Amino acid sequence: SGAGWIAVAGYEEVPEDGTLASRMEDVSVCLYKVEGEIYATDNQCxxxxxxLSEGLIQDGCLIECPLHEGMFDIRTGKAVSPPCTRDIRSYEAKVEGAVIYLRTSARAT
Ligand code: FES
Incomplete structure (x- = not known):
């Protein structure tokens, strides 16, 4: 694996259509599994x-905050539903040997 990738969890630890709280160095992150695909964002709303790891995945690509039901796109971190207006960070994820790795990347948007 290349530079900057950090192991954060086992692939099987994340439930299908569910979330798992983990850490990437000093950052609390939320992992998502949708149709076998892993996504990752900041965990703090x-x-x-x-x-957000205590929220619900909606429509296969949104996370609904458990507190006031605002929503973010899990693929981009974009705030898509009020009262959330500030985006969360999203992380590039890959699975290698049943281990999930994340890295911070400058996303092309
Ligand atoms: Fe997440 Fe208010 S704390 S929507």
Missing amino acids: THGDAE
Whole structure:
């Protein structure tokens, strides 16, 4: 694996259509598994004191915050539903040998 990739969890630890809280160095991250595909964002909601890993995945690509039901796109981190207005960070994810690795990348948007 190339530079910058950090192992954060086993692939099987993330439930299908579910989330798992993990850490990437000092950052609390949320892992998602949708149709076998892994996504990762910050775990802390930008609206308040809530962890997105305790929310629900909606429509296969959105995470609904457990506190006020604001939503973010898990693929990009974009805030897509009020009261959330500030985006969360998303991370590039890959699976190698049943281990999930993340890295911070400058996303082309
Ligand atoms: Fe997440 Fe308010 S804390 S929507």
